[in-house]
Amino acid sequence: MLALRPTTGRSSCLTRVIVKNVNSRRLSAGPGGQQQDVDVVIVGGGPAGLALASALGSSSSVGNKLSVALVEAGDLDKLKHWAPAQGAYSNRVVSLTNVSRDFLKRIGAWDYVEEQRTRPVEDMQVWDGVSGARITFSASEMGLKHPENGMSRLTENFNIQRGLLRHLEKLPQVQLIQRTKVQSISQGPSDEQGWPIVHLDNGTTLRSRLLVGADGFNSPVRTFAGIQSYGWSYDTQAIVATMEHEPRGAFEGPNTTAYQRFLPTGPIAFLPLSPTVSSLVWSIRPHIAKALLSCEPTVLASMINAAFRLPAFSLQYLYDRILEAHNGNLPITPPQIQEEIEFRERTHDINQNSAYTSLIGSTRRGGVAPEEAESVPPFVTSLQPGSPASFPLRYNHADAYIGEGKGARTVLVGDAAHTVHPLAGQGLNLGLADVECLAKCVERSVARGGDVGSYTALLPYAQERYLQNHIMMAAVDKLHKLYTIDLEPVVWARSAGLEVVNELDSLKAALMMSAGAEAPVEPSVAAWSAASNLIQGASAVVELSRAVKSGATNVLFNGLSNLLSQTQQRK
Amino acid sequence: MSSSSSLRILTRVCSRTKPSRRLTRSAEKRPLHLSASHRTAATAVHGHGATVNADEISHFSRLSAEWWDEQGEFAFLHRMNPVRVQFIQEKLAEIASDESESGAIVPPHSVLQGLDVLDVGCGGGLLSETLARLGANTTGIDASEANIGIASLHASADPSLRASGNLGYLHTTTDDLLTASSSTSSSPPKQYDVVASLEVLEHVDNPSHFLDTCCKLVKPGGHLFLSTIARTPLAYGLTILMAEHVLRKVSVGTHTYSKFVNPEELLDFFKRYPKGSPGDYQKWISSDATTYIPRHQAEIRGLIYNPFSASWSLGPRNSLAAAQCNYLMWVRKPKEGEV
Numbered sequence: 001m002l003a004l005r006p007t008t009g010r011s012s013c014l015t016r017v018i019v020k021n022v023n024s025r026r027l028s029a030g031p032g033g034q035q036q037d038v039d040v041v042i043v044g045g046g047p048a049g050l051a052l053a054s055a056l057g058s059s060s061s062v063g064n065k066l067s068v069a070l071v072e073a074g075d076l077d078k079l080k081h082w083a084p085a086q087g088a089y090s091n092r093v094v095s096l097t098n099v100s101r102d103f104l105k106r107i108g109a110w111d112y113v114e115e116q117r118t119r120p121v122e123d124m125q126v127w128d129g130v131s132g133a134r135i136t137f138s139a140s141e142m143g144l145k146h147p148e149n150g151m152s153r154l155t156e157n158f159n160i161q162r163g164l165l166r167h168l169e170k171l172p173q174v175q176l177i178q179r180t181k182v183q184s185i186s187q188g189p190s191d192e193q194g195w196p197i198v199h200l201d202n203g204t205t206l207r208s209r210l211l212v213g214a215d216g217f218n219s220p221v222r223t224f225a226g227i228q229s230y231g232w233s234y235d236t237q238a239i240v241a242t243m244e245h246e247p248r249g250a251f252e253g254p255n256t257t258a259y260q261r262f263l264p265t266g267p268i269a270f271l272p273l274s275p276t277v278s279s280l281v282w283s284i285r286p287h288i289a290k291a292l293l294s295c296e297p298t299v300l301a302s303m304i305n306a307a308f309r310l311p312a313f314s315l316q317y318l319y320d321r322i323l324e325a326h327n328g329n330l331p332i333t334p335p336q337i338q339e340e341i342e343f344r345e346r347t348h349d350i351n352q353n354s355a356y357t358s359l360i361g362s363t364r365r366g367g368v369a370p371e372e373a374e375s376v377p378p379f380v381t382s383l384q385p386g387s388p389a390s391f392p393l394r395y396n397h398a399d400a401y402i403g404e405g406k407g408a409r410t411v412l413v414g415d416a417a418h419t420v421h422p423l424a425g426q427g428l429n430l431g432l433a434d435v436e437c438l439a440k441c442v443e444r445s446v447a448r449g450g451d452v453g454s455y456t457a458l459l460p461y462a463q464e465r466y467l468q469n470h471i472m473m474a475a476v477d478k479l480h481k482l483y484t485i486d487l488e489p490v491v492w493a494r495s496a497g498l499e500v501v502n503e504l505d506s507l508k509a510a511l512m513m514s515a516g517a518e519a520p521v522e523p524s525v526a527a528w529s530a531a532s533n534l535i536q537g538a539s540a541v542v543e544l545s546r547a548v549k550s551g552a553t554n555v556l557f558n559g560l561s562n563l564l565s566q567t568q569q570r571k
Numbered sequence: 572m573s574s575s576s577s578l579r580i581l582t583r584v585c586s587r588t589k590p591s592r593r594l595t596r597s598a599e600k601r602p603l604h605l606s607a608s609h610r611t612a613a614t615a616v617h618g619h620g621a622t623v624n625a626d627e628i629s630h631f632s633r634l635s636a637e638w639w640d641e642q643g644e645f646a647f648l649h650r651m652n653p654v655r656v657q658f659i660q661e662k663l664a665e666i667a668s669d670e671s672e673s674g675a676i677v678p679p680h681s682v683l684q685g686l687d688v689l690d691v692g693c694g695g696g697l698l699s700e701t702l703a704r705l706g707a708n709t710t711g712i713d714a715s716e717a718n719i720g721i722a723s724l725h726a727s728a729d730p731s732l733r734a735s736g737n738l739g740y741l742h743t744t745t746d747d748l749l750t751a752s753s754s755t756s757s758s759p760p761k762q763y764d765v766v767a768s769l770e771v772l773e774h775v776d777n778p779s780h781f782l783d784t785c786c787k788l789v790k791p792g793g794h795l796f797l798s799t800i801a802r803t804p805l806a807y808g809l810t811i812l813m814a815e816h817v818l819r820k821v822s823v824g825t826h827t828y829s830k831f832v833n834p835e836e837l838l839d840f841f842k843r844y845p846k847g848s849p850g851d852y853q854k855w856i857s858s859d860a861t862t863y864i865p866r867h868q869a870e871i872r873g874l875i876y877n878p879f880s881a882s883w884s885l886g887p888r889n890s891l892a893a894a895q896c897n898y899l900m901w902v903r904k905p906k907e908g909e910v
Contacts (some may be wrong), residue, residue, distance in 0.1 A: 037730040061578070061680060193639070193728040207730075426746040447661070447680045448653040449701030451729070457650045461879060 017383060032205050038069045038175075039452065040442070041198055041208035043182055043221050045072025046415030047157060048162035049214030050429035055107045055439035062439075062446050069175040069200065069206060076178040080165040089408050090156040090238040091387040093271055093279040095121065095258075095468035097152050104163075107439075112162030113155070119272050120150025122256040127314045129263040134375070150256065154271050154279070156175065157428070177204075185224040195453070195501075196409055209412045210453035212438070215429075217396060217427055219416035225403030227412065229333070231396030231419065234480065236266050237289035238422055239282040242387035243304065245378040252373055257541040259377045261308055263315065266480070268307050270377040277384075278377065280304060281422055283480075288319050290391045291326035297383045298334040307357035308342050308376050314344040326570050388523045393476050394419050397470060401462040402455060409453035411461065420473045421480050430469055437464050616651045637696025638721050644821060646816070646881075648697060648770065652872065654699050654883045655899060656767055658872055659683070659796055662901045663765070666794075666867065673720035683707040686764040689788055691745055696722030703738035704731070707765070711740045712748070745784035762790040769899075772799040773830045782840060786855070792906040798874070798899045800833035806896040809876075834871045840903050841869060853905035864889045869902040 040056060053070045056062050084090065086570070095219060096104075096118075104110040120139070129133035139151045168174055181399045188207060188231040190197040198206040213221025222229065224330040248255050255278065258271040265281030273279055284292070294299055302321075321340055332340075341358055350356050355373040396419040403410035414431030438461045444450075445457035452458075591846030641649045660679035663686075667677040684706035690699045693711030695718060701708040703726075713719050719742040726740070728734045743751075749760050766789045767780075775781040783796075789795050800806050807828050814821045841855040854870045864870060873893030886893025 039731070191728065192722070193725065195728070209729075445653070448656040449683075449705035450653055450656075450704075451700070452706075454649070456652070459881065 016173075020252065023097065024533040035066075035197075036206050038064035038203060038206045038208075039209045040068045040212060040216055041196075041206050041210070042070040043198070044213070044215035044219075044416070045070055045074060045076050045161075045176075045178065045412075046159050046214060046431075047164065047428055048217065048435050049212070050161055050168065050324075051104070051107070052212060052214060052413060052439060053174045053176075054164050054167050054171065055103075055111045056442060057168065057174040058107045058109075059443055061443050063171070063173060063432040065446055065555065066442070066452065067175070068173065069177055071177045071180055071200065071206075073181045074178065076176060077162055077167055079158065081170070082162050084158075084521070087277065088271050088384060089117075089242045089277050089279065089387075090158045091242050091279065091389055092382075093240075093281075094157055094160065094161070094428045095154050095156055095271065096153045097287065097429045098146075100429045101153060102151075103432055103436045104160075107167075109164050111163075112160055112166035116275075117159045118155040119154045120148070120256055120270070121152050121258045122150045122254075123149075124151065124258045124260070125262045127262070127375075129261045131313075149567055154181060154258070154273060156273075157525060159515060160428075167328045182215075182220055190311070194406070194408060196407075208453070209409065209451065210442075212414045212501055213410060213416040214319055214414050216415045217394065217419050219412065220396060221245065221410055221414050222412055225407030225412070226405070227398050227400050227403060227407065229398040231394055232392040233281075235286065235396065236283045236393045237286045237390040238393055239280065239284060239289050239292065239300075239388065239390045241280045241282055241300065241304075241382040241389070242273075243270075243301070244382045245276060245278065245279050245380050245385060246448040248378060249373070257374065258376075259308065260369060264312055265315075265319075268304075270308065278380075282307065283393060283422070286392070288323065289321075291322050291331075293388055293390060294326060295322065295331045295337075297388060299332055299337045300388055301383050301475065302334065302337050302341060302381045304380050306344075308352075309356045309358040310344055311340070311348060314348065317344065319389050324458060343374065357570065374516060382400040393421055395421060395473065397473060402458045404455065408455070411438065411458050417465075417472060418469050420508070421476050426476060428470065433468070434461075436464050437461050457485070484511040583842070588773075593681075600656055604700075611744060629639070638697075638718075639725055645695070645697070647820065647876070650881060650895070651883045652697050653703060654874060654885055655698065655796075656705070656800060658885060658899050658901070659702075659765070659767065660705070662796075662870060663794065666903070669867070683765075687761075688765040688767065689763040691766060692774075692783060693722055693740065694718050696726055696740065698767060698769055699738060699740070700729070700732065702767075703735065706735075706737070708737045709739070710736070710763075713740070714742075714744050716742045721799050725841035743759065749784055749787055760788065763788055763793060764790055765794045765796065767796040769798040771794065772797055772832055773826065775830075778830075778832060780841060786844065786904065789904045791904055793904050795901070795902050795904065796899065798897065799835065800826070800831045800838075800897055801833050801895050802828065803833070803895045806831055809896055834891055834898055834900065835901055837873070837902075838864065838869065853906060855902050867903065869900065872899045874898055 011147040042052055043391045049070055049072070053068055056066065056068050097279045101110060104113065122139045124137040125134065126136075139149075141145045155491050168176060183199045186197050186199065186569065188197045192207070196208050198208060198211065200206070205308075211221060213219045213225070215221055245255075255272040255275045258272065261268050261283075265285055265288065269280070270285075271279040291304060299322075303318065306318060310318070318337070318340055322332050322337075325336075342360065345352075345357060353370055355370045355376055358379075386567065398412055398417045400419050413434040415427065417434065418430060420427050420430065438458075440456060441461045442452045445452045447455075450457045494515075574828075610802075637643060638645060657679075660682055664677045664679040664682040665769040667682055668675070671677060683702060686707045688702050688703065688709045690696075690708040690709060693713050694697045696711055699709050699722065700844045701709035711719075711722055713722070722740050726738055730900050732738050751760075765787050768785055771866075772778055772781065785795060785797075800810055810826050812829060815823045815825060838856060842858045842860070844855050845852050857865055860868075871889050871891065871894050873886050873890060873895065874897040875893065876897070877884065883897075886898075
């Protein structure tokens with residue numbers, strides 16, 4: 001419909017011809033509903049969506065020029081007033097890089113994040129569960145600008161979301177539409193340039209100049225935009241839980257070390273939140289995850305301790321025991337699992353006083369810690385009630401970040417654009433980097449009088465983010481695949497690889513980034529490429545080792561020497 | 572680029588509908604004509620006794636899709652637009668800051684606020700819309716009636732442009748803006764703080780006359796922004812050979828090499844403009860400035876295209892070496908009393 005009213009009675013030259021008189025702003029659209037014109041509609045109130053709303057709302061150049069609305073199906077008020085009991089932590093934790101934290105500081109949201117509920121990671125220990133090869137990182141050795149902030153900061157997702165919501169409270173120009181679902185999204189009439197129209201279940205429709213999909217893995221915005229995505233499911237579940245443990249002893253330093261052990265079933269990570277509370281992310285095959293979660297929490301706690309300590313094949317034995325009991329509908333009991341673990345430890349000659357014993361209650365409290373106590377995380381004594389849970393892991397990357405044609409004026413950020421394996425803790429950080437870049441594009445476009453929904457305005461966002469995300473996602477994916485294989489030659493290459501890794505600056509930079517450090521030398525992408533190449537080399541070995549079975553031993557040998565010579569050259 | 576396509580579109584419109592309208596009608600009728608066309612269009616849609624059919628609307632819409640298809644024929648122009656606006660903003664801000672009595676720095680993002688701006692050869696309104704969003708009272712004019720229809724239609728879909736009401740389009744020419752007012756009333760023609768005519772000069776038949784009319788529409792102390800293409804082998808290779816014939820990004824025949832204008836020629840023009848003996852008028856660029864371009868009188872900036880990022884950037888100031896292909900020029904009309 002033409003948005004023009006006849007300019008009656010105006011015949012003088014140079015009258016303002018269009019624009020003023022509008023009769024087609026159809027305020028009523030649909031039964032009882034209202035149509036509202038909004039410049040930026042963000043679908044999804046997760047960390048990425050909220051951060052984008054905060055960034056746009058707090059931007060001096062955008063804040064008063066664009067109208068911004070965020071639609072979320074859930075209850076954001078509840079999140080805003082989230083008040084956990086002293087010492088209680090939510091089970092979803094994020095490792096926030098310094099880059100991400102700086103971004104939150106710049107937009108003014110970090111002031112509202114409860115810093116007491118965050119924990120700097122000062123050291124990291126990463127080791128291969130099969131070969132035992134280990135690398136250690138320390139923030140103090142990284143040449144960071146502020147080593148006291150650690151290489152990253154662990155905190156609960158809720159803490160970030162609540163901080164962003166409190167920040168948004170100070171930005172009334174951002175409209176929060178909560179407890180409201182997006183019913184459908186349609187393309188507007190062509191004479192309105194086909195701006196996307198978001199139909200809400202409260203009857204309102206939002207005609208959006210720019211529609212941002214921050215709506216997660218099953219993004220309705222992505223579907224509307226007709227953007228395909230490519231990916232797979234890892235046949236892995238991540239078990240999360242909030243773990244309680246004894247404080248570190250006097251000579252062991254504070255609880256600021258993150259641990260990650262790569263097991264053939266997937267990596268298990270121990271992420272410190274306070275001196276006596278840490279968070280678990282344990283990637284494991286779905287059937288084992290199910291069996292573990294159906295046991296008593298004490299069993300899970302014992303298994304967590306064992307998973308950081310026992311040799312991989314003993315763990316496999318324990319999983320088999322648990323599965324057997326689970327399938328027989330007689331879940332294993334705490335005394336039974338204790339007995340099994342004790343038996344495995346005796347078989348492995350693990351001393352009852354060593355750091356590697358995983359029996360709750362059998363350790364000495366206080367005094368001098370056993371040797372190598374810092375090589376493994378503190379003992380888990382219990383799990384916070386209700387905290388154990390699990391979710392499936394996937395790899396997924398949208399084919400494009402900007403909609404075109406019928407899906408024009410749409411853009412994807414965060415999990416709607418990409419879902420990544422959590423082993424490197426990069427998911428939320430990638431999302432925040434998207435948001436920062438998109439907010440900058442919007443600011444730049446506004447500063448030049450551009451149309452923020454236009455392809456021209458959004459193109460730099462896609463150009464900057466797509467490749468970076470892809471490289472990092474590919475590297476993380478390869479890491480996962482490399483370490484979930486326990487074929488002998490691969491393990492050998494792997495341990496060799498890891499020890500070489502320790503020597504290589506570029507790779508160390510890459511792995512530190514995975515841990516969430518700010519890159520010591522800036523070109524992050526280069527570091528990731530280097531890492532992914534090395535890992536690719538190792539993956540080639542995986543392929544080759546499959547060929548071993550068909551007798552191609554000399555090929556394998558060549559493959560391994562290639563890998564090593566490659567890594568040597570990089571050095 | 573823009574105006575040629577406007578010509579193309581115009582030709583298409585003419586062959587489809589009616590013979591080309593001579594652009595010599597009196598100026599008062601022209602805005603009327605525009606509103607009339609929209610009135611009929613609107614009434615046709617609303618069904619109150621139509622004179623013009625929905626055909627015309629759909630025709631406008633179809634052309635509009637072409638002008639505003641950011642990955643189509645005008646992709647280069649869309650990408651160029653932010654950089655052109657940047658040049659305008661930064662130059663205006665520089666001069667405004669230099670001349671602000673309080674010595675305060677005028678930020679580029681607000682410098683256009685409230686200025687009267689004329690966009691000559693507005694085409695589909697790419698530049699006009701951005702200038703209006705930045706707060707300028709913008710009038711876009713184009714010799715092609717079809718373009719004006721497209722530009723109006725596109726702007727009318729944008730609620731914030733509708734609300735601010737500072738954007739208007741006229742189907743007219745600079746000649747007509749000058750002659751109409753002088754023939755009908757004693758009042759002099761309206762002059763503008765800023766006259767911009769981007770990617771137009773290489774499409775007009777008599778560039779010096781065209782420049783003269785643009786200059787007359789600038790207020791004393793006001794600004795004229797031009798952009799065009801230099802007549803160099805490089806420009807031939809990029810804008811005609813590559814863009815039109817090899818890559819086929821732009822329709823064949825969009826550009827005519829002989830119509831390209833070199834930056835030196837423009838500088839020369841303004842060193843001699845306005846005509847008359849040196850004592851009569853202050854020339855727009857001091858004629859004795861032979862080795863440099865005075866910063867408060869004019870500036871040339873090359874526009875450099877990076878095919879890998881599909882983006883344009885500004886070359887160094889007054890570097891004619893960087894202005895071997897597309898370039899922008901700013902020149903300022905001397906204030907009254909400056910001799």
